[in-house]
Amino acid sequence: MSTLPPGAPAFKPFNLAVIQLGQIGADKRANLNHARDMIRRAASGEGVGGAKHGKPDLIVLPECFNSPYGHVHFPVYAETIEFKQGEKYNVEASKSESVKVLSEAAKAEGVWLLGGSIPEKDPSDGNVYNTSTVYSPQGELVAVHRKVHLFDIDIPGKIKFKESETLTGGSTVNYFDTEFARVGLGICYDVRFPELSMISARQGCHVLIYPGAFNLTTGPLHWELLVRARAVDNQVYFSMCSPARDLTAGYHAWGHSLVVDPMGSKLVEAEDGETILHARIDPKTFNDARAGIPVTVQRRFDVYPDVSKGS
Numbered sequence: 001m002s003t004l005p006p007g008a009p010a011f012k013p014f015n016l017a018v019i020q021l022g023q024i025g026a027d028k029r030a031n032l033n034h035a036r037d038m039i040r041r042a043a044s045g046e047g048v049g050g051a052k053h054g055k056p057d058l059i060v061l062p063e064c065f066n067s068p069y070g071h072v073h074f075p076v077y078a079e080t081i082e083f084k085q086g087e088k089y090n091v092e093a094s095k096s097e098s099v100k101v102l103s104e105a106a107k108a109e110g111v112w113l114l115g116g117s118i119p120e121k122d123p124s125d126g127n128v129y130n131t132s133t134v135y136s137p138q139g140e141l142v143a144v145h146r147k148v149h150l151f152d153i154d155i156p157g158k159i160k161f162k163e164s165e166t167l168t169g170g171s172t173v174n175y176f177d178t179e180f181a182r183v184g185l186g187i188c189y190d191v192r193f194p195e196l197s198m199i200s201a202r203q204g205c206h207v208l209i210y211p212g213a214f215n216l217t218t219g220p221l222h223w224e225l226l227v228r229a230r231a232v233d234n235q236v237y238f239s240m241c242s243p244a245r246d247l248t249a250g251y252h253a254w255g256h257s258l259v260v261d262p263m264g265s266k267l268v269e270a271e272d273g274e275t276i277l278h279a280r281i282d283p284k285t286f287n288d289a290r291a292g293i294p295v296t297v298q299r300r301f302d303v304y305p306d307v308s309k310g311s
């Protein structure tokens with residue numbers, strides 16, 4: 001039974017590596033160098049599950065991996081990318097040093113790379129975005145996702161954070177196609193909005209991957225719950241990749257990067273320190289979930305609208 005739209009690539013087994021990156025400090029060049037080194041280590045199979053699964057096909061970095069996380073930092077660290085959907089991107093001519101490092105890493109290691117997120121300034125509107133970039137094993141920049149839902153929360157006595165002080169939210173739903181799967185994109189707070197992952201799943205994504213950085217208040221309550229819920233809602237694989245926790249930093253990340261399968265089972269999870277996780281993404285679990293619990297073909301669009309069809 002096919003529940004996917006035509007055009008999505010066939011879903012094949014692949015290996016995913018998630019880098020829960022540490023040592024993210026004020027020195028951008030040092031952050032990039034460390035990320036580059038960890039990509040090399042992930043590609044060589046270092047980390048939890050690496051010996052079992054072998055070389056990863058796709059490697060993921062966390063949210064805001066090249067800069068400290070905080071609204072005062074975003075404009076200072078922002079880089080210009082100027083990616084245009086559907087047009088070939090010239091990495092050599094890019095003004096973004098992070099794009100160059102990530103492109104080189106993907107090409108040298110021969111892997112797909114979801115480069116976490118970085119602060120991005122768009123010269124056409126002067127806005128700063130929280131942006132993910134994705135690279136093919138040839139080093140091409142193939143997709144960009146600007147965080148749609150900005151992290152503006154205020155839990156008295158616990159945490160107040162306002163990304164919208166300096167960031168603007170993106171306005172598109174994005175995915176990229178590989179030779180093994182269609183992968184949907186989002187960033188951290190985006191996971192709280194079920195519509196985004198629902199639209200990605202209905203667009204044929206087999207796997208959703210969101211770099212993210214929850215905190216010590218909402219992390220223990222909601223991080224795993226949201227990832228497992230979105231995986232089960234949509235019967236997709238779902239992974240979130242956090243920075244490692246650094247109690248000397250201005251923002252304390254929850255960590256606990258994880259990979260969940262379409263039945264909601266956790267395949268692998270980190271603690272709070274720097275870690276590389278490896279997981280095998282197997283279409284059989286995806287197909288079995290959809291065949292056994294066929295919610296993808298039982299929807300009642302006569303009762304409620306299909307959000308993936310737009311308003």
Ligand SMILES: NC(=O)CCC(=O)C(=O)O
Nearest residue numbers: 151188189213214215218
């Ligand atoms: N970086 C973020 O978007 C954090 C989101 C978060 O912590 C939450 O509770 O949601």
